[in-house]
Amino acid sequence: MARVRLENITKRYGDETAVDDISLEVEDGEFVTFVGPSGCGKSTTMETVAGLTEPTEGRVYIGDDDVTGLAPKDRGVAMVFQNIALFPHMDVYENISFGLRLRKYDDEEVRRRVEEAADIVQLEGMLDRMPAEMSGGQQQRVGIARAIVRNPDVFLMDEPLANLDAKLRVHMRTELQRLHRELDATVIYVTHDQAEAMTMSNRIAVLNDGKLQQIAPPLVCYNEPTNLFVAGFIGSPSMNFVEGTLVEGGLETNNFTIGLDPGRLSGVSIGDDVTLGVRPEDVHLTQYADSLAAPTDPIDARTDVLEPMGDEVFVYLLLSEAAEGSMDQDPATSPNQLLMSVTPDTEIEANEDVDVVLDRSKIHLFDTATGDALLHGLTDRSEREPGTTPTEADS
Amino acid sequence: MTTHDTTETTESAVDPSEEGIDWQTKLRYFLNSDFVRSSPYWGIPFIIMGIAVYGGIGYNLAISFTDYAGIARPSFSSLDLEMYRRALADESFRAAAFQNFVLLVGFTSISLGLGLFLAVLLDYGIRYKETIQTIYLLPMALSFVVTAQLWLWMYSPGNGVLNIFVTALGFDSIDWLGDPRIALAAVIFALVWQFSGYAMVVFLAGLQSLPDDQFEAAKVDGASTTKTYVRIIVPQLKQASVGAAVVLMLFALKAFDFLYAITGNYRPPNGTDILATLMVREAFQYGQWAYGAAIATMLLLLSLAVIAPYLIFQHRQGSL
Numbered sequence: 001m002a003r004v005r006l007e008n009i010t011k012r013y014g015d016e017t018a019v020d021d022i023s024l025e026v027e028d029g030e031f032v033t034f035v036g037p038s039g040c041g042k043s044t045t046m047e048t049v050a051g052l053t054e055p056t057e058g059r060v061y062i063g064d065d066d067v068t069g070l071a072p073k074d075r076g077v078a079m080v081f082q083n084i085a086l087f088p089h090m091d092v093y094e095n096i097s098f099g100l101r102l103r104k105y106d107d108e109e110v111r112r113r114v115e116e117a118a119d120i121v122q123l124e125g126m127l128d129r130m131p132a133e134m135s136g137g138q139q140q141r142v143g144i145a146r147a148i149v150r151n152p153d154v155f156l157m158d159e160p161l162a163n164l165d166a167k168l169r170v171h172m173r174t175e176l177q178r179l180h181r182e183l184d185a186t187v188i189y190v191t192h193d194q195a196e197a198m199t200m201s202n203r204i205a206v207l208n209d210g211k212l213q214q215i216a217p218p219l220v221c222y223n224e225p226t227n228l229f230v231a232g233f234i235g236s237p238s239m240n241f242v243e244g245t246l247v248e249g250g251l252e253t254n255n256f257t258i259g260l261d262p263g264r265l266s267g268v269s270i271g272d273d274v275t276l277g278v279r280p281e282d283v284h285l286t287q288y289a290d291s292l293a294a295p296t297d298p299i300d301a302r303t304d305v306l307e308p309m310g311d312e313v314f315v316y317l318l319l320s321e322a323a324e325g326s327m328d329q330d331p332a333t334s335p336n337q338l339l340m341s342v343t344p345d346t347e348i349e350a351n352e353d354v355d356v357v358l359d360r361s362k363i364h365l366f367d368t369a370t371g372d373a374l375l376h377g378l379t380d381r382s383e384r385e386p387g388t389t390p391t392e393a394d395s
Numbered sequence: 396m397t398t399h400d401t402t403e404t405t406e407s408a409v410d411p412s413e414e415g416i417d418w419q420t421k422l423r424y425f426l427n428s429d430f431v432r433s434s435p436y437w438g439i440p441f442i443i444m445g446i447a448v449y450g451g452i453g454y455n456l457a458i459s460f461t462d463y464a465g466i467a468r469p470s471f472s473s474l475d476l477e478m479y480r481r482a483l484a485d486e487s488f489r490a491a492a493f494q495n496f497v498l499l500v501g502f503t504s505i506s507l508g509l510g511l512f513l514a515v516l517l518d519y520g521i522r523y524k525e526t527i528q529t530i531y532l533l534p535m536a537l538s539f540v541v542t543a544q545l546w547l548w549m550y551s552p553g554n555g556v557l558n559i560f561v562t563a564l565g566f567d568s569i570d571w572l573g574d575p576r577i578a579l580a581a582v583i584f585a586l587v588w589q590f591s592g593y594a595m596v597v598f599l600a601g602l603q604s605l606p607d608d609q610f611e612a613a614k615v616d617g618a619s620t621t622k623t624y625v626r627i628i629v630p631q632l633k634q635a636s637v638g639a640a641v642v643l644m645l646f647a648l649k650a651f652d653f654l655y656a657i658t659g660n661y662r663p664p665n666g667t668d669i670l671a672t673l674m675v676r677e678a679f680q681y682g683q684w685a686y687g688a689a690i691a692t693m694l695l696l697l698s699l700a701v702i703a704p705y706l707i708f709q710h711r712q713g714s715l
Contacts, residue, residue: 052611073617085608089630098626099616146616 002063009058036207078147273368282362294360459688478689510594531592543656575666601635
């Protein structure tokens with residue numbers, strides 16, 4: 001096992017910059033997920049680690065060695081692919097052992113290692129099957145066994161679960177976590193699915209437009225996103241954003257005002273545009289908000305659409321009459337809508353006038369112009385300035 | 396209504412759907428059935444195909460059992476296998492069959508090999524792929540007679556371009572098509588020139604349908620480019636290879652027009668006679684209709700033998 005270090009990795013295709021100056025370090029035995037929307041450069045970044053893509057600038061280190069110019073086979077990496085990429089004309093045994101046989105290991109050694117790998121991913125008794133005779137989940141296990149068998153320093157997984165159905169994906173998620181623990185392996189995992197990233201990783205690296213936005217443990221990304229992009233990308237459903245203006249004594253938006261001391265925000269001054277972010281679970285009906293230590297003043301709203309999910313209900317709130325007729329707008333970005341999550345036993349109906357409050361300790365403020373986070377939590381007690389928590393992006 | 400009365404008395408004994416309805420009703424049902432109503436659509440091609448193809452094959456087979464020759468009318472009074480016996484005993488038939496076999500194996504395997512090689516080169520990423528693809532396919536667009544004429548000129552013993560090179564290098568000029576030892580090889584070379592582009596396009600389509608992941612997986616596993624193609628990629632082109640091979644082999648069996656043009660009409664070709672040219676010569680030059688028909692029948696059986704493995708392969712794949 002080994003750590004992986006990327007130093008100022010940039011990859012350009014003609015005029016297109018796919019990866020823009022990414023530096024990060026993955027510790028020995030760590031599970032790090034690259035997450036971001038499609039086209040954000042996460043796969044390209046991984047390919048520079050695998051050696052399938054040569055970076056235009058920057059260096060890749062595995063362990064203490066600079067591997068930037070080395071062929072994939074000389075890097076001690078193994079990869080699991082989105083399309084699984086089993087060789088259809090070979091049976092499972094031949095697929096798993098292909099890399100070993102190329103390296104001319106003796107037959108007994110090959111058989112021992114293949115059986116061991118098959119054992120780890122629970123493929124016993126299936127070694128003589130052809131890939132076409134197996135289910136998607138079994139095929140992906142073969143893909144993983146093919147990686148394990150080579151005993152690599154680093155596992156690279158490029159959306160390995162993307163082609164599996166939803167139920168199997170959740171199951172394989174836990175399998176991969178178990179595998180990570182068993183092998184004590186360094187894993188770099190690429191996905192566009194933030195739920196996968198949240199559940200499996202030691203740390204998440206959020207990418208957008210080829211740039212590293214934040215690299216931090218999942219809950220830090222969730223609770224203290226460094227900017228608007230991370231705040232909107234991590235968490236499902238997405239965080240509510242309400243644009244406002246900083247005034248004397250608070251933040252004024254179209255429909256409500258939040259009291260705060262503008263002096264606590266560095267980098268912005270009175271009159272600047274500031275975006276308020278609050279997650280759906282931190283919006284509460286006033287009558288259920290007694291337990292909140294620091295609620296905001298009540299905000300008038302009308303319920304629009306209810307989405308019962310079983311364990312919770314999503315309530316779309318309209319903050320003003322103007323919001324009606326703009327139903328097609330994403331509530332996360334519409335200034336006059338809020339998404340609220342309530343428990344299923346809450347008495348609430350569509351088209352009902354309600355009062356809601358926001359949990360001040362869970363309010364995030366962002367500089368609208370730059371997107372950078374200004375403050376996480378408006379209460380004095382739990383107030384946390386961004387930058388005071390150690391994140392990889394800052395160091 | 397008397398018929399109705401009689402049927403009624405026997406109704407209990409027989410199936411009512413068969414016997415209980417009079418023949419006019421049955422006829423009306425029959426005329427209204429999908430089978431009859433759709434007949435103008437399938438009937439016309441069915442009849443044309445039946446007469447032109449299967450009728451022709453049948454008549455050819457019938458003639459091959461007679462002694463039909465010259466300008467007399469064929470007599471179907473005594474049918475036997477004499478013509479087939481004659482063919483198998485005929486030295487020129489055996490030579491033609493052997494040369495046909497050499498042409499079939501040589502032409503097919505060289506075209507496939509060259510086509511695969513070109514396809515792999517293209518797939519590996521030579522730029523201007525579109526142009527190159529067109530260049531290799533262009534020979535296919537030419538008529539065989541044109542190709543044959545071109546090669547006839549190039550192979551010309553006096554002033555052909557090949558002999559200009561040969562003599563410039565200090566060798567004696569070679570009679571490419573006149574020398575029985577090399578004539579067949581020269582013909583195969585010309586045919587490969589025309590058909591390797593076809594094989595290449597078939598293989599290229601197969602190669603391009605393989606996902607990039609396969610290449611990347613092999614690369615991460617440590618396979619060199621050569622090993623990747625030999626062990627991973629080419630084995631997956633089985634389907635494409637079989638399809639291309641069948642087309643090429645069938646062409647090799649009946650490459651009549653090319654040889655007819657390149658060796659000059661009915662002149663007995665020197666070392667390049669194949670079953671198709673022999674058949675045409677026997678029939679249309681010597682008037683040996685029955686003998687020609689027997690050769691044609693054997694050629695048909697050989698063609699079917701070539702297709703049969705392909706059909707079985709397709710059937711096993713579940714696409715037939």
